[in-house]
Amino acid sequence: MSKNTIIVCAYSVYPYIKSSEGIVNKNWFDILDNQKETATYLLSTNTNIDVFTENKSATLKTIESAKLKFIYDFSFAKKKSFYGFLYSIGNVIFKFFHKKNNLLTWYQKRLIDIQKKNILEIINQKENVIVWARVLPMLSVIPVLEAYAKKKFPYIVNINDPLDLNADQYSRHEEQVLLKTIDSAQCWTFPSQRLANIMIDKYSLDSARCFVIPHAMRQQEQLYHGNKPTDRKLKFVYTGTFYKSAFTESFGKDLNKFCNTTQASQVEFTFILSQYDDYSLLWIKNNIPSATIHFKLSREEVLTITAQADCMLIVDSVFHQDLLKGKLIEAISLGLPIFAITYPNSVMDKVTIEYGGFSAYQNIEDSVFTVFLEITTKLRSKNWCDQFSINRQSVMHKISEKNIAKATIEIAQFANDRFLWKEKIKVLQPKIPTGYNWP
Incomplete structure (x- = not known):
């Protein structure tokens, strides 16, 4: 042939x-x-x-x-x-x-x-x-x-x-x-x-x-290993387009609530925006005043920042529940923990759970807030990180080159x-x- x-x-x-x-x-x-x-x-x-x-x-x-x-x-x-x-x-x-x-x-x-x-x-x-x-x-x-x-x-x-x-x-x-x-x-x-x-x-x-x-x-040479110093802040990173339909009022309310807790002092947020407007910047400023915002970085610069993240934020719009986001797969390819802000039984929800990440739901009151508190504890746990490294392998195999x-x-x-x-x-x-x- x-x-x-x-x-x-x-x-x-x-x-x-x-x-x-x-x-x-x-x-x-x-x-x-x-x-x-x-x-x-x-x-x-x-x-x-x-x-x-x-x-x-x-x-x-x-x-x-x-x-x-x-x-x-x-x-x-x-x-x-x-x-x-x-x-x-x-x-x-x-x-x-x-x-x-x-x-x-x-x-x-x-x-x-x-x-x-x-x-x-x-x-x-x-x-x-x-x-x-x-x-x-x-x-x-x-x-x-x-x-x-x-x-x-x-x-x-x-x-x-x-x-x-x-x-x-x-x-x-x-x-x-x-x-x-x-x-x-x-x-x-x-x-x-x-x-x-x-x-x-x-x-x-x-x-x-x-x-x-x-x-x-593409297959990554270095994967997230989870062994982070306890005195270092946990890095939560979001990259991509700011969709108004995804960054909802309820999501912002839960974020703001989390930012007023003692656990928030252990966390830093980074947003790398490719498409945005004045509303996007105001939403971030109002709900996460300490967030660092980058605009239109090169692909290489984005990968450098995400490689140092402890958790990737992937946010779902109500209109995107049937879709597989490229950003979700990119985070999985790095072996990074994922916090999916989504809807029950969406494609993102199912993949994230199978992968061993965290899902919270835009349409359930206090869901995002509660899971944020859970994540800040588990990301510091060696037992959780070791188990996550095992759990993630099945999904990583499915998206392998x-x-x-x-x-x-x-x-x-x-x-x-x-x-x-x-x-x-x-x-x-x-x-x-x-x-x-x-x-």
Whole structure:
């Protein structure tokens, strides 16, 4: 059997796109890229694939694309700047002459055309090519669908978040893009079974071809060990976006109550915010006056601080109960104790409990306050830390690089085999992989 080629089509990839989605995509791609069983290439906001042909055999290479980077930066230039003004004029002209693409910008259309061209060029020169589109945004799927309309090939769609469907035209367009995959995608992947079930029910996806691959995080050389000096304050760290729907009034009330106890003198809070507003800063100041706040640190700076943490705060919105947060998996990859402020039976709640961390519930009075008191005692206990180091191993194994790579390669192989069977190139229908339903 010849080696599979996997083309990853992802709009957001760190470090060019500094978002949770970008970090998750980058970690997953790097894990896949290190496997001998596959040849892996990336089409993203700022990367392209060069195709070199020697003696009728194609050699591929993922490269940074100056063209893609230029049109991306050009499209996001400030409107009042010279380049921003030029782009706005160019975009108006584009929309005038391309009315059927009126929901796309000039930049988005160029990105789609470039990626579609790459996909078709590779499909025409290589065997066993599987394209893996990662959303959100659904923009990552459009070049795959347009290439598929020219020439059929196996592709997979990964969905990390449910579609944010409002009553506007763009939301309907996003949904229409997803609906087009139902008859042509070989399978779909999700980071949690709860999210998979939502999408299966809403869009009548074939549940047998929906698989769970948890968010990927690279293996860490150093893990939390718990042996902290008793005279040192416990470090609680929060990183990421400040969601108003997650930082509720009840959560703030319990935090404020804890900060007025004697145990609070043993604790220091650090917030590393990637997205925030004045309300965010006021919420933190009012409820944790002594908190240290950092803004938009580099990925390396964030990891340096989190590696020194005693406990990671991961906060759930009422709207995110079916999702697996990348920040949760990142904390697990470091072996850190986790304090999940969430809701009963949410995905985060179940994973945290299985991991051996602490859960408190936004909708239960004094729950956050009570668990804070419990944590400050247990994190100082050698017996608790030793037991936690044992308890965490099961979940850490499930998100290990080895398991993520195994799931990815097996599902890609299934997609390729099923495509060949559907096209009547192979006689036998492939066996559907099982066991990919955690968390």
